[in-house]
Amino acid sequence: MVGLRCLGSCLETIENATIEDTIRLWSNASSWPSGAVPVEGEDVHVEPGWNMVLDIDTPKVKLLRINGRLTFLNTTNIHLQAKHIFIRAGELHIGSAEYPFQYNATITLYGEKSAETIVYTNAIEAGNKNIANIGTIRMYGKRRTQKMTRLLRVANKGDTQLYVETGLDFVRGDRLALLPTSYDPDAQDDVFVDSYDNGTGIATLNTSLNYYHWGASSSTADNYNGVDMRGEVLLLTRNVRIVGEDIESWGGQIVTSDSVEVDAAAGTIITRTGSTVMDSVEIYNCSQIDTFKAALRFESAATSYSSITNSAIHNGLAWGIYVKSSQNVYLKDNILFGFRPIGVGIDVSSNVTLD
Numbered sequence: 001m002v003g004l005r006c007l008g009s010c011l012e013t014i015e016n017a018t019i020e021d022t023i024r025l026w027s028n029a030s031s032w033p034s035g036a037v038p039v040e041g042e043d044v045h046v047e048p049g050w051n052m053v054l055d056i057d058t059p060k061v062k063l064l065r066i067n068g069r070l071t072f073l074n075t076t077n078i079h080l081q082a083k084h085i086f087i088r089a090g091e092l093h094i095g096s097a098e099y100p101f102q103y104n105a106t107i108t109l110y111g112e113k114s115a116e117t118i119v120y121t122n123a124i125e126a127g128n129k130n131i132a133n134i135g136t137i138r139m140y141g142k143r144r145t146q147k148m149t150r151l152l153r154v155a156n157k158g159d160t161q162l163y164v165e166t167g168l169d170f171v172r173g174d175r176l177a178l179l180p181t182s183y184d185p186d187a188q189d190d191v192f193v194d195s196y197d198n199g200t201g202i203a204t205l206n207t208s209l210n211y212y213h214w215g216a217s218s219s220t221a222d223n224y225n226g227v228d229m230r231g232e233v234l235l236l237t238r239n240v241r242i243v244g245e246d247i248e249s250w251g252g253q254i255v256t257s258d259s260v261e262v263d264a265a266a267g268t269i270i271t272r273t274g275s276t277v278m279d280s281v282e283i284y285n286c287s288q289i290d291t292f293k294a295a296l297r298f299e300s301a302a303t304s305y306s307s308i309t310n311s312a313i314h315n316g317l318a319w320g321i322y323v324k325s326s327q328n329v330y331l332k333d334n335i336l337f338g339f340r341p342i343g344v345g346i347d348v349s350s351n352v353t354l355d
Contacts, residue, residue, distance in 0.1 A: 013263050016089055017049030019069050027056045046070050054078055060110055066090035077104040083111045084118050087135040094240055095140035101240050109252035110245045121259045124299050129252045134259045134272040141240035141280035145169045151215025151231040162203040164233055170196035170203055175236040177337045178213050187211040234335050236312040238282035251316050252286040255297040275304035278311055287316030294319035298326040314338050319345055327351045
């Protein structure tokens, strides 16, 4: 592996601009200076001041640079595919706090372990197969009615049905995690819902269980000092998803940082501050094995505010969340499942809330 160090800024100079009032549709060839919609393998630039709306599925682009605003159209399913997404002086929006995304929004990150990396600062190893943010990310998916339920009956190895609470919003294709109720920490199941009866609470699965999970019709809290011993069933599916391509056990990553850009010729210094807010987002097959590159990483993000809430971050071969040399990070009501070796790591950081 060859290391590179930048003299001055690692990036080309860009001019900040006010976001235009008009909308550019990604699908419209006239929205692009080339006069053509981006094709597979291309580097794509949402330029400063642009107000771009993603209204179609994209091909697999190489590098998507966002220095203006890119917003997912909230009237249809959208799939964005890229090797790298770099939010520098721009913004990436999927839904809003007032109007969460109502359809299925998916970002798929591509690339093998040896794939080309990106560099935006000498202080942080951004790596590859990533969403690198030193600007603004805002993602809001649809809230699920309940992120966790309990087993109301024992679920035995080989069973294809679960008895859980009634009135849940489980639908066909939802992904569930059953946590261990034995002394074996690996006795967990990862299954999909085939059907769910809202009246009886019976969830039929697409496959049989590999392990035993204990359940009961009522809580054991009164008998065990407030502890409910019944098996936990976690809902992993959200309608806004960030997915790492399944190749070479090498997942994707989302990294948020601050950065200082020095233009020696112009004698200027620009500080960029990364801010990531996600609510009801699913992050799957992200984190990179044998590294500190977690599925969700905050490194030297010490100025702005970031918040991850009601989200499901699952199935990665490295860390789930890593907060390093950062401040003002709020983590609440999230599910972390299936990470090795560590779910959450916090290092040399302050004002980090984990609830």
